[in-house]
Amino acid sequence: MALxxxxxxxxxGGAWLLFAVLVLVPDLSMLFYLAGPRIGAFAYNLVHILIGPFILAALAWATDSVIAKQITLIWAFHIAVDRALGYGLKLPTSFQDTHLGRIGRG
Known part of the structure; x- marks a missing residue:
């Protein structure tokens, strides 16, 4: 999917500078872990599931918005790379606990 x-x-004809600037934006959701693992997991998962890009894609198509189409593709790319690297949706117990298994050390 990332490819x-x-x-x-x-x-x-997407703007590669836009791609570079936005590709890691979904990871800003990790800041919500400062409020605790349950809130952090909820916020992280909210922007790391494909429903977001699908909704944005529908809006982009309906409005023929070039920028929304580009953001949709960047967002989907980010999610796909995360999954390929083993970063799954977070469980409310800890950032390291994901639906794909535990990440990181020990």
Missing amino acids: AAAVVFAIV
């Missing part, structure tokens, strides 16, 4: 998102981004 497909990057290819489509290139095909539609």
Whole structure:
């Protein structure tokens, strides 16, 4: 999915500077872990599930918004790379506990 998102981004003439600036923005949701693991997991998962990019894609298509299409592809790319690297959706117990298993040391 990451490769497909990057290819489509290139095909539609996406701005690579925009890509570089926004590709890690979803990870800002980790800041919510400062409020505790339950709130952190909820916020992280909210921006790391595909429903967000799907909704934005529908809005982008309906309005023919070029910037929304580019953001959709960047967001989907981010999620796909996270999954490929083993970073799954977070469980409320700890940042390291994901639906794909435990990440990090010990």
